[in-house]
Amino acid sequence: CAVKAAQVLSEIAKNEEMKKPCIEADLVLTLLPLLESTDQEMLLHAGRAIGRICYDNRDLQEELVKVGVITSLVRILTDYAESEPLVHVDLLALCNLADFDTAKEALSKTKVAEQLVKQLRRAENHERLEIVFEILQALAENDALKVQLVEAGVQEVLSEILLRLQGSSQAEDTCIVKAASDLIVSLLLGGKKNRMLTVQIQKETTSKIPLSRGVAICPIALISLNGNCVRMVQLGVIHQLLDLLEKHVESGDISVQHAALSALRNLAIP
Structure with missing residues (x-):
């Protein structure tokens, strides 16, 4: 039931006019706990719904970082590194959040560097490469993350x-x-x-x-x-x-x- 609800919300959030009602109903905070699920379908639909509702909304995106979404995103990228749909949604989320200083600080306390280097190596198309490069470029502005990326072998x-x-x-x-x-x-x-x-x-x-x-x-x-x-x-x-x-x-x-x-x-x- 929860999976279906998340799927419906992800479809509703495609409509620009429906984003405001979703925000006013605090659906983002309702969906966030679903990112702790081990059900890949749940993670996919919840991730898409959150991403679509928060797209191009800096205030909401910053709020996501403050409530700890970074930890969930890195966990998903680590646990489901070979699930292309999940990885795609996850990388898009990181791409939208990576330029926040608070996000960089949170990411520096994780092993995201290792995972991003793995994804860079696994990337088989230009679109995936461009997304990963955009994230890495943002993270390279943080000294701690810069060191972590080099230690993870990004130069190779x-x-x-x-x-x-x-x-x-x-x-x-x-x-x-x-x-x-x-x-x-x-x-x-x-x-x-x-x-x-x-x-x-x-x-x-x-x-x-x-x-x-x-x-x-x-x-x-x-x-x-x-x-x-x-x-x-x-x-x-x-x-x-x-x-x-x-x-x-x-x-x-x-x-x-x-x-x-x-x-x-x-x-x-x-």
């Missing part, structure tokens, strides 16, 4: 993604490479000087720049700015950089050659 997954998309000219792939590049910079940089460099690298990875250059720039950020030389060698960055040099020597693309040589130089110094 980013390297895999960049390597996989290297050479692609598709617009969707370009967007993913830019998102990965921006995230790497956010994870590794801080302070006024580094924020300026962030802007510079973001400009370098726009759609007008070949993907290969974005792939070269990212290892430079990792190597030069965070002392990750050993880790980058382990990830095979040297081979990627040598491949880039070989491909672009004949083409005369000085920018890529310079980027690759700079990265190799930084790797050689330690």
Whole structure:
């Protein structure tokens, strides 16, 4: 009965005109305890209903964070990591809440970093990648979460993604490479000087720049700015950089050659 009620509410909440009555009836607070259920169908419908009622309502979203919804969202992401419908609803919720400082603080006390890195690795389509990247970009503004993401191995997954998309000219792939590049910079940089460099690298990875250059720039950020030389060698960055040099020597693309040589130089110094 409760599952059916949650399903009906999730359908009702699709109608923009019905959101206000749902809010006035305090249905969000009524639905919240249902997120503690172990019934996946219940979680799915309750999650959808809450998400639709609270969509684009900052006050309600902040209230959700205050009453502890973050703990429930991380639990669902952990316990049902392979349930695509549940994960999708959960990630959308995190995406809508992640830019609240209170949400970041709550998330820093969980193991969400591990789960998001897993989802980044599992993502099989551009839409899922974009959602996860948006969440990670927001979380990277928090120092504690930044450390947790690196400890969870996000850099390895980013390297895999960049390597996989290297050479692609598709617009969707370009967007993913830019998102990965921006995230790497956010994870590794801080302070006024580094924020300026962030802007510079973001400009370098726009759609007008070949993907290969974005792939070269990212290892430079990792190597030069965070002392990750050993880790980058382990990830095979040297081979990627040598491949880039070989491909672009004949083409005369000085920018890529310079980027690759700079990265190799930084790797050689330690």
